[in-house]
Amino acid sequence: MNDTVSRPSSSGGPIFTVALRAGIVFIILCGILYPLAMTGIAQLFLPHNANGSLIKDASGTTVGSELIGQTFTDRKYFQSRVSSIEYKAEASGSNNYAPSNPDMLQRTKDSIGDWAEQNPDVPVSKLPIDLITNSGSGLDPHITPESAEVQVPRISKLTGIPEEQLRQLVDKHTEGRDLGVFGERRVNVLKLNIDLQTLLH
């Protein structure tokens, strides 16, 4: 292995020294300086984003992050998607059910049954699939606009707010595709329910 190397030091020792020093230099550079510098810049210029995009209700109390979904047990509120971790955001994930998994199929059947019971005015054939499936993160903050629409009759009945007003609320919170083309139209359930809560009071 010495054919192109003129240094007498090619026995492996000096390579190890360089490798060792390189290891330490890059641990400090990439593992400590880089993330700390990024944190500093982010905190200085974009503190709201850098700290988790927290969101307040009408009274100014912080009620969560606009990016992280929540469970709504009260049927007066718009419901979020299925979450096996019940939107406990100290962790994330789902059951990872295969499409053929009998537990998943049973869970879906049960969800459809519950839905039909609580929303007798909307036929099951209108129930969008996103509402009764588990998101990948278990923290999905969104539902499709259609999934919000189908909840309107129930919420109207329980709260007395006219359906038309609720539909306007859903429209107001329907976000388009990013740059008009990427992703899907969606409704942020927490933001929608914050406005709904204001109407309730």
Next chain:
Amino acid sequence: MGILQILIVIAIVVLLVKPLGSYVYHVYSNEPNRTDRIFGWSERLIYRLIGLKNRDGMTWRKYAVSFLLTNFVLVAIGYVILRIQQVLPLNPNETGGMEQTLSFNTIISFITNTNLQHYSGETGLSYFSQMAVIMMMMFTSAATGFSVAIAFIRGITGKGATLGNFFEDFVKSHTRIFIPAAVIVTLLLVALKVPQTLDPTLTVTTLEGAVQHIAIGPVASLESIKHLGTNGGGFFGANSAHPFENPSALTNVIEMLSMWLLPACLPYVYGRFAKNKKQGWVVFSAMMTLFLVFLSLIYFSELRGNPAINAMGIDASQGSMEGKEVRFGIPQSSLFSAVTTAATTGTVDNMHDTLTPLGGLGTLAQMMLNVVFGGKGVGLINMLMYAILGVFLCGLMVGRTPEFLGRKIEPKEMKLIAIAILVHPFIILAPTAIAFLTDLGQGAISNPGSHGITQVLYEYTSSAANNGSGFEGLADNTPFWNLTTGLVMLLGRYVSMIAMLAVAGSLLRKKTVPETIGTFRTDNGLFYGILIGTVLIIGALTFLPSIVLGPIAEHLKLG
């Protein structure tokens, strides 16, 4: 709109291959150019700090020893940090030290650019470990892979007298590619709402008055290099499906481009080194063709949905939404799954375990072939290996001495290539069989039936291809899985790298054969066909039986 948004992303990649490829070529061509003025000072500083006195070219052995020793140092220090993270700073959530087989698996996983994760970031790592081990290795393992790929290209194209100097390539990969790109992408992601903080887990009272704890941390700085370095290990357990890692379709596109662009431009870089750009485009076209086939399989299969759920009478027109996020829908999820398994990143924005059988097959097949773009350099190395094999087979058929880029391909090179090609299926299929034969392996399967077979097959395929995504239902944080996948990752990374450096070293020493009318050309449409054919035939011969038992059986049963 679904297909349009996919085509836009692909078009961006195709348009950027040439400018980005030219930039990368200039980084490693070692000819003076404008960028020296911008980066030269920082490199000279680092050379001094690491004690690199001269930057002589290396033989393939010395190059291999250098990158192995550097990786070894990082592994040793990283392992210690994981084991004692509870006493180190920046641990606001009081995370304990990591168990030893899990630490072994994690450290191997990140140094091999695999990023298979048997831990969950929220609960398993302190912020210091996320930074000094995970982010650091995301840079260094990517830089190692990129350097080796460039050395391989130098060897087979015969540019320069040696394979180059590993330390110089390694430093330049950081200063001219990964660090500047990571800074830009990090800030873009923060602007698009990805968090970046050292504060501990947040506690809020929800709208209904319940308490919600929200894990947070220095996410953006990890997210950027995770994709740029084709690493794929998430800050959180749910990886890029987590709204903090990937809050919108726009960040989804940025993350896909981050992981896809560098591997996609490498064939062009190879063409520049070979002084024959058509060579590069032939390889790129072959990769893109295979990519489009598997992407279509995933997209249309997911859009069709799960027949068992579609039969329940609901509105399932969105497609299979189990395990997917509403903001991404089917198009952004399918494209992400295709890109992550092509570029062997392993990041996921939807859960691959929940994919329809044929969608899952698409992701699995790309990792089995391991030549469709590929991670930092590995895909190109593998594809060129198939190119040499293709030349060899054609040569045998017509009775010509096989040549590649003007050098004769002889038994020595073919033996090394055979080792590299065979080791991949061997380290997938043998451990899969062992896992099925033992209770230790079988006990981890979480989905019954054929899908369970796919779970195990996927785990080892992902490890061998250094991808790192998983059918995550698999209960894989046990000593059995930590050790077996750890070994598979090691072999998957280093055997082919060393064998290919040896091929490069051997070709470099050969005399160039002058091109004649009888020379078999490797830069035309015919060779494009031969290349794809070789890949598919070898891939199908090795993996078809296992695919039939797993995803295909599940597909037929689901109807």
